[in-house]
Amino acid sequence: MTTPSSAYDDAMRRALELALRGTSLGPNPQVGCVLLRPDLTVAAEGWHRGAGTPHAEVDALSRLAPGESTVGLTAVVSLEPCDHTGRTGPCSEALIGAGVSRVVYAVSDPGESSSGGAERLRRAGVEVVAGVLRDDAEETIRPWLVATRAGRPFVTLKWASSLDGRAAAADGTSRWITGTAARQHVHEQRAAHDAILVGTGTVLADDPGLTARGDGGELLADQPLPVVVGHRPVPADAELRRHPRALVETGSRDLEAVLADLYGRGVRSVFVEGGPTVASEFVRRGLVDDYLVYLAPTLLGGPRTALGDLGVASIDGQVRLVTTRVTPLGDDVLIVARAQPRRTP
Structure with missing residues (x-):
């Protein structure tokens, strides 16, 4: 029987695989996202392709099948959803607006302007689970994390x-x-x-x-x-x-x-x-x-x-x-x- 914990681990591994499809060049991190239905089956996947393109969460939401409801979905993301407006809008707002009920992420965003998405989600009533496969994610996007932190x-x-x-x-x-x-x-x-x-x-x-x-x-x-x-x-x-x-x-x-x-x-x-x-x-x-x-x-x-x-x-x-x-x-x-x-x- 698939448990939420094992489903989140599996989805996070997939999100990390998806993240590596994006470019490692430039100021933006590689991020992957998997959307799970309430029965823990995969509804959609997405990843970030580079500066100016939709972030992984928004990309995944755009790939849902026509007519598929976003309400009650769980977003499994390799990096904490951002909470700032740059070339694109905040992913925290996109997830809240879609009616996602839970967000699971691996690593907190160390960016001075982009962090804070988890707290924004919690204030909106979205359940947040942090640190799933954190070590794996740290290694996957290590160069970007080191650069941003330093x-x-x-x-x-x-x-x-x-x-x-x-x-x-x-x-x-x-x-x-x-x-x-x-x-x-x-x-x-x-x-x-x-x-x-x-x-x-x-x-x-x-x-x-x-x-x-x-x-x-x-x-x-x-x-x-x-x-x-x-x-x-x-x-x-x-x-x-x-x-x-x-x-x-x-x-x-x-x-x-x-x-x-x-x-x-x-x-x-x-x-x-x-x-x-x-x-x-x-x-x-x-x-x-x-x-x-x-x-x-x-x-x-x-x-x-x-x-x-x-x-x-x-x-x-x-x-x-x-x-x-x-x-x-x-x-x-x-x-x-x-x-x-x-x-x-």
Whole structure:
């Protein structure tokens, strides 16, 4: 026999699947919604497709069969319904107006202007159940949640190195340490982030294009916003000047200020591909959320390490990470890691 609790869990798993159909780019979260009838059968499903499009709850309501009553439905949503007017109206009002009797959600909305939907629903007499599969939902939309809670973009730091931790040979050459599969994966990661960031040193030394390209060298549909940190100007004839999106020259080395500015521009994820100087500064300042390390089965030796001084004076100060994924890419290996959660006394 299906119980409400098990039905809500099943519907929430489906809502999280639906959420991933929406874009992860831009300022809006990925959200999915499943509408259940009083007998716990599915009446409709919906998801958010991006800024300016109907939110998941409204999308699901629009997909009900003609003549199907909205009164008494339960809305199972992966994120607390919003309670603000932006390009679209508040989802809390849409659910109240539809006569939904219960709202079940996984994660509270941390947005300063968009939160409060649960309380609005309760005041209107709608039963609210919070925290269903919260951990699963936290992981599904982790980049957006981290960005919104911190007020800065989610930062992914990437480097490619030899097994002995070298990012280049002694003469500075680095093309190519990794193979084609790993390099293509990097292009896919570029396309999956709102912005790509390097330092002026990388621009002047390598003249990178920082575009996201497919196997055949074609430009992918989604291109990251190119961002350069540092005081030195980007040369007029630099490859970056031909990027499909307008170059952002920050004229600053203040990483917190740069990230705050990007957040204000609607950027919620940044892919850092800078050299050791920029990469090390992000690590030193505790600004890295995910590490993507591409390891090639080769040895280079020499001084060109992937990271420079991190301010670690003794082993007690080491930056401990948690490995979340290890993926073979041809002859290379991708290691994905994140900062180790702080222990609470």
